[in-house]
Amino acid sequence: SDWKYLWLNESFATYFGYGIVTHYYPEWDIWEQFLHGQTDGALDRDALHETFPIEIPGGEHVVITASTAPIIYSKGGSVLRQVERYVGKENFKGGLRHYLRKHEYGCASSHDLWEALEEVSAMPVTKMMKSWIEQPGFPLVEVKREGDTLLLTQRRFTYLDKEAEQQWLIPVAIQVFYGDGQSKRISTLLESRSMHLDVGGDVVAYKINHEQTGFYRVRYLEGNDLEALGSRVATKELSQEDRWGIQNDLYALVRGGQVSIDDYLQFLASYSKEDAFLPLTSIAGNLFRAHLIFQGAREDKISSTGKSLLERVLSDIGFEPEPEERHTVSILRDQILWHLALYESADVLEFAAAKFSSLMRGQKLHPDIMRSVMQIGALQGDKSVFEWFTERLASSESEHERMDMLAALGSFKELKLIEKAQQYVLEEVPPRNKFVPITYMAANPHAVPHMWAWYRSNLEALEKFHPMHYERVIAAIVPVGGLGYEEEVDSFFQGYMGKKEKAKDVIKLSLERLRINSRMRNSL
Template sequence: MRHALLLATALTLVGNCRPAVAEAPFDFARAPGQLPKTVVPSAYTIDIVTDMTKLALTGHESIAVVAAGAGGSITLNQAGLKLVRATIDGVAATITQDDKAETATLRLRHPIADGPHTLVIDYRGPIPATPNGIYYDDYRSRSGARKRMLVTQFEVADARRMFPGWDEPAFKATFRLGVTLPKDYVPVGNMPVVSTTPAGANAKRVVFAATPRMSTYLLALVAGDMSALHGTGGGIPINAYAPTGEQANGAYALHAATEILPFYNEYFGVPYPLPKLDLVAIPGNYEAGAMENWGDITFIDNALLFDAKTSGPRTRETIYLDVAHEMAHQWSGDLVTMGWWDNIWLNEGFATWMETKATDHFNPTWQMWPRAHADRELAMAVDALPTTHPIQQTIADVSAANAAFDLISYQKGEQVIRMVEDWLGPDVFRDGMRVYMKAHAYGNTTSADLWAALSQVSHKDVAPVATSFTEQPGIPLVSVARSCTGGATTLTLSQSRFTIHDPDPKPLTWQIPVTVGGPGVVTQTVLLTTAPVTLHFAGCGAALKANLGEAGYYRTHYDDASLSALKGAFPTLSATDRVNLLGDQFALFETGTSPLAAYLDIAATLSDGKDQSVAVWQDTIAHLQRLDVLMRGSPSRPTFRAFARSLLAPQFARLGWEPRAGESFLDTLLRPTLIAALGRLDDPAVVMEAQHRFSAYLKDASSLPPSLLDPVMLLVGMHADDATTKILEHRLRSAPDTEEKIRYFTALAGSRDPARIANTVRLAYSGVIPNGRVVQAIGLVATDSDNPDAVWAAVLPNQAPIRARLAPGPQTQLLPAASRSTTNPAVARALLADPASSASSGAKIEAAKASDAIAGDIVLRDRTQPAISAWLAVQRNGRG
């Protein structure tokens, strides 16, 4: 699953931040979970009848099970269902439901004999609007007609909302699904339809072929007024479904899928095992960015559909990445599945790494690996805090499992996989993945199974290196010190733990593959463990950089001599190494190890406009915006903004407002980023030009290139008067798809006016924004309005109507999203005191993370403001 909402950067409680006990290979009997393993399903036959008017379903299922020591009862999952009757081998069972535990227990008078049995259950349940389980999605077609779609979203544990079953990943089984639907609905499931028969005047019964053995959360059903484009990849039919009338916009995603599938077939060494692959666009009401249902991948519409008239370059890139991510899951996650949610990183970290690898392979000019630096920074920003957690963490229940879909599982997981691949070599790593896939196909694993496969192929003991990063929290800090003796350089490497705002960090050590090199220098790689390591290089003047190529997951701190040499050689370093140096220097300021001036001095050299790397500029803009937020309330903020604008101005002068024929994709991507950044920094000329272009756009939509729609709307919204606000709000309400809704809501979210901020928060939960995007929208207002306390004030008394629209995962994220951008300690205290912040384990995790981050930002603000004022004073006095 690819989350559109990275507010799900949940962190476990401080008590769980400890190295895990060395993990064993997967063993079903010992796999974590909440259900007893005395009864195990092998095959489900499920038949549901939907009433899309009354929004209810009735179900009948037959489950082949095997019992071993079950006694007289069977416990399985259900949530929100009413079990009407149940039999075991034809004998009626007594039903007891525990709705809080989301279980049902079936009891017989006599013990259940060991061996195979057949369990039959009749039940009924709702089809709600909240986007989890089986739910309905109401939307308007582009012609304005009201439409209704039936959708499922079962990860983490919501299959139990459509049928009773063993809703934990270790309980794999086959599924034969039948469903009665309105006769005009087009059904899409994991497998092809094998029969369609009338079921009354206005309904039909559809039966899908049986699935391979898989986990419950991968079962899927989507039905509605859909049409498809068709293609083929690796000999497999691939179809891109969208609401009828929008199917042509699926062409780009279909193209991506048709070239990716044979690439994955070859990489994994196991051919895609299903008879078809469908990509399905869900209009609006969809919580995940995308979901890897086996053979039936679902996407929120703006993650699958590209409209050349209105879609920007970021949408093009996002679609390719999302398709690559979810298709990687068809092997890593679907064919081979983690045994429990403590290893969700095996799914998500790997797929995040693979999406970059595949996108880079087919789009080599996009500079995907240098730009993967952004993922590294996102992960490290939370991994340095006291409330971080290991990649592999203890997951006690479903609420905690939902919270585990975070930056540690995705982005840190991606970076650790990248590091291990770089250490072993890409061919060796690939061969290990092939062994892993073949050995565990249709089964479950732990991380230990992956390390064993990689060790088998590489003839290296992979586990000690890998587990030092996956079974304990935090980030290594590699310190580099140099000396010159006899015309040669001696470089000494040592390690410690990198932390931010942690009053009592637990000392940890890692086994770190460290690569050192530089311009004109022979590269050396060493495994740094507890003892310092010494390397020797010819000559004394060379710039020597650790983490060459940024494949390692660690920060680097250079002594003065090493940093001075790197500053002098900065323009000659690769884009990856330039952005790595910038990122580490900024982080060293955050932790108090290095002065802010060390970062700003390097960043200031970019003002000559010679560096055209998108990776460098994306990182620089992100840090400038971070500093700008920390400067709220400082009298030096306008002067800092002037400096920041001067840094960006040469690149904007190079690119200009108008896209040029034949320009690179990266220039097309950088231009709107620069415009938005300059506008946020109150560049009067840029804001005025955006307003001028908006006026022209209202008269002639073709006057504004698609790549400029987002930044122009953003800047207009930031400075909107009442009349312009009404125009933007009208366009939000009438937007035909999620991409345009997000565009206009983002414009409104940037307003600095308190009354408009409150109105935009109300819009977020008024029904204008789909339920699956409500929390994301509120978090956006808190981030972009420059007044997060006004957002908190608007959300806190209105929790009831907001929460009525939320699925369980976003319930835990609402208050953290509304508070995260503040530097007001009173808000942090109110967050922790609110009963919603202790309502579940997931809520506690999210609230602790947000409170910790706020506390860190308060400290950092108090250091940043005088540091910037002092640095700016030096610049005014003529240095640099």
């Protein structure tokens, strides 16, 4: 059982790591970064058929890889956040103290912690947590109104169809809005497949999973309910966590084939005045990934939507970093500069060209926009730009700068330069960093159509990468670079998995993601 409780150590380290930083530096918006970087990543990973329980059955050995880390670290930390909000912060602290005192200098297992929390809170923590840590996946809560009640129904959420009889004990927090302008929070525990919850009369809107404390997705079965929430998104009556969660769940439903991309793009009109990091970075990321997948008119519509929204955001926050601005503003700017360049924003292309030209002449550039400006410089660059990057890489003494330049190496537009960059990576980039520009190429729409053939042609060289780096290459290339080659990709890996046992897990989840993306691209 040595490995069975690995998640508890790592999940606590993840969750409390964010909490400690928040305590000392609240202005860093760390919990928003936790939701975006940890919870969202875990939800995405755990929505695949190829997943596993947080608590490893039988305590068998587990290796931390690109396949396992989102469950052990990110899902585990997110479930701890869920139980803390369920029992309340003071009960959570009291339960931890009780657990530590009771088992000091001794050995303990996860059920000992749940029992301690249950003793302090007088809530069914043990039964609830068993449903979350001993089975794979997570639920989708579907909701609709029936008179003065809400009908809540649960089932396992997966992107691809899967029959499952699983159930969870789900802590459900709901913010209900009434016609007289009042609102209240209702909490319940969904213990069965479905339940009716009395919310009273004159309800004009309701938000399930208030402040996104629960580890589950939500689907509003009646369009009017989603529209009512959209108006409260627009006025920012909902918290930024809720504004993030509504659209992010909706995009997950697009990936799951239950909602169209057009419906998602239409709902984003509610975010025309959005100014918070969490919903904006999520929207930007969702649009960018959709832009890589869809083709033709839908690709153009995604690009147009992204360009309109993000140009307004960039105008609000400014093209260049300001002293004392919030860290999350800096993160957002660097992200959307690159996305807007791909959406062919004239202002961004002109700004970045001027900044990159100055950089090539030896002038300094603010480090918070260094990566995006270098990427856009490569995007618009020629052979001389490629040579500048290779010379600078050879002479730079800053690892941070080298990482920015490696990102730029994956960002060229012209095919000849993409091919030169691919060759340079294999021949010149240090082994510890070879995977970095490859992952950027795999998310560069100009390089994506060529990545699968390049992978096959250079398989022998790629197989010499460190196993974890090779996993990252597969996970980056296959889900999008395999589009248009689905049968060939699947046929190749079915035989290949027998030869590369250690890469089997990442290959399976990458093939599943390819099937998800293929269905999205070919949906009506």
